[in-house]
Amino acid sequence: MEIQLQVAQAQDRSEIAALIHGSTNAWYRQHGMGDIFSAGAESCGLFVDVYQQLDAGHHWIARDEQGAICGSCFFHPRETHLGLGIMNVHPDYFGRGIARRLLAKADELAGDLPVRLLSSALNLDSYSLYQRGGFTPYALYQDMAIPVPSQGLELPRLTRGQVRAARLDDLPAILQLERELLGIERQRDIAYFLNDTSGLWRVAVWELDGRIGGYLASVAHPASRMLGPGCCHGEEIALELLGWMLDHHHRGATPVVLVPTPCSALSQAVLRWGGRICELHIAQVKGQAQPPGGVVMPSFLPESG
Template identity: 45%
Template sequence: MSEHIDFTALTAPDREPIARLLHRALVHWYESRLGQGSRFGGSHEPFTLFPDVYEALDPGECVTARTASGEIVGVCFSHERETHVSVGIVATAPDAGGRGIAKKMMSLVLDKAKRLGKPARLVSSLLNLDSFSLYTRLGFVPGAMYQDLLITVPETGLAAPAPAGIAHVRDAVLADVPRISDFEQTQQGIRREKDFAFFIRNEVGAWRVLVSEAADGSVNGFLAMSVHPSFTMIGPGVAIDEETALALLWRALDGLRGQTLVFLAPCAASALVRTAYSWGARNVELHVAQSTAPVAGAKGIVFPTFMPETA
């Protein structure tokens, strides 16, 4: 008989065990399947940022799986927003696979979404067929595909000249949050003011948000990014077109000189992807957006992220 597993909320003493679990699970999977375990470093310490951020945003929403002895063998981050429930990283201990732990954690999140009358959304690896199959079995429908692009920004900045539209990009302020949220809702059919306010207040982690404005002063794009040493990544963001997306991306990368980071770009945005290649980016993985109720007529150029995650 398999050991009993309890599914509970995250507590303050769980910060270190959760970080160890995330690090061990990611290194194991990426090394055993792709030979890329070194991407996640040799220490679990950077991964303490995940429970820190998610608990600051949405206390008590994280699901953990625990053995009778109290060992954490699974974690699933999620957060409710105005229009949906977003699912972040789902991880199980390498030696706890095959016991239905991930399925049970996801089922609890989906039960919550059903009670709220909201769809669930996530971004999953297309290279991890186990998780892809789990999500589609649970009712998620695949949508847009994204290329994970790894880039090292030279200390002197990108050699390429600044693209058109760069003059319309600036750092966002708290007063921009409703406008950014309105713009994302018109483009993608989702709303998450809490996330943008959290980024701009910059109290847990380290964040920067850029906003682009059209000639009439209306928002035509935004791009958030984590600039914390433990987790440097561009996204989330939405732009009205590829020209605006490139201006936002160039400005974001120019502010990360000397750093190596990953960003996700829509495979369908061919001009954006080709330009990123010319800047030195290379593919390291593929991801796909999935939702239990895809938004009809979603448009624009989307930059997803892994924390906090929304496709």
Template identity: 45%
Template sequence: MVVRPLNPGEVDAVAELIHRSTNEWYKKSLGREIFSGRPRDCRIFPETYESLDPGCGLVVELEGKLAGVCFYHPRETHVGLGIMAVAPEFSRQGIAHMLLAKVIIEAGKLPIRLISSAMNLDSYSLYTRAGFGPVMVYQDMHLPTDAPLPPLTATSGTVRVATTADLFPMVDLEENLSGIRRAKDLAHFIQNQGGHWHTMVHRDTSGKIDGWLASVDHAGCRMIGPGVMADDMVALALLHAQLAVPRGGYPIFLVPTHESDMIAELYRWGARNLELHFTQVRGPYSQPAGLVMPSFLPESS
């Protein structure tokens, strides 16, 4: 087995692998599929990562078939590890370990961050054996209804759509609040590459940006996040505005489990829990000074 870069002509095969592998695990473990659409909908993962970082998609080929795939994303302050999938027929043959080992080599001295399911102990063990540790727990939530959103209980400041002029204030805010910097990601969101991104900023009463929140609305990934905010009231204002945007389905969003006031308000809106996820980090990590809402595409934490 050899780990090699993803070839452009393999995007459809990778999409099918991600769709089949992920759905099989969820159906076996949780009794439901996570991808309800076509395998080709999962093209959004290789297409997004290759757009951001060409050549950072890795595959393992075995017996003439794609046996595994993962994506890594070099950033200014760290490396993000994106979606990883192994074909069910090749499970427990060390493929995920090989892919992860290659990413660790590519990262060098930079910390590596990822978002992983708290339900998947095989995945958890893979990462912790490689030196990762869980540093934050999130509730995956959604509003399974078209009913109107209740009004915010309290708010100050204003929410509007992000523009290119907001890019570096947003980048600086994330670095100040959570210690990471990733200008390429934020530029990708604001420019709406692919036509399925929507990004909003929150300004305080003085006009300063104190929060931002992106979202993706695509059949392969319908999610609100990533975003960073000064506090839970800013987070609720941004999330409320994002939930009001017409979409093709019900998006999920990740909320830190320790944000009890925010979660109580989301329950009042009608939100329900779907799953739990960890942020796991290999290398230095500092707890954020504000509130972080991560995403799966591209990975953020």
């Protein structure tokens, strides 16, 4: 069977959303777990929409001879690297090399830049694919689901700083923080979060004496309810950012945050809040990556490995 790769078009949105929804849920069900996407397939149009708004023309799909979409991958070009977003292959097409061809497209689009991604530690087939493709793990994260009471949270302050809603003029300080702690830059992403007026995204910063020492973004949508991306200088700052965002953006819900495995005080505190570890994710890079500093909390939308 001949498979053709091409750039996704606007009219492909519903079919791609169904592919993301169906293939992801099928993989988790096959491995004895529940559906990741509990809302309908149309909810996964969120991924198409966000990447289209951020990176028009960088979403590639695979079509079979009958024209059906059997694979999809979002590519996210940034100033310092290429991000590899969510990749899906229809279950009926597993083992036919579609994921390998989509991964090769990343090399073509990246040029001399590193390629970064997050992958589930549960999916050893994907892990093997990335290893064969030349990727190296550089960080391990615990996915922690945190139930938030409908009345919100009352958590003690741990630092002298304060957490507040981010403003547009915080953009330079957030970018500088990411350059320092992650060695990357992604101005379009941060500006996208800060300029959102839909209520889908929120951004908070931790500030002390006029200096920003941490930030955290958050998305609240049926297809993705997650804290991140974000980074900060220490675990107490991370806890204050998490507490603020849970209280202001996720009351009555159970969002997920990725906590670096070395941050034991942070993960222990989240467990005391009622959080549970539901999965592990591995940050991988093809090329060079600066070891993460401070506390880094990545996300899947957009990819922020």
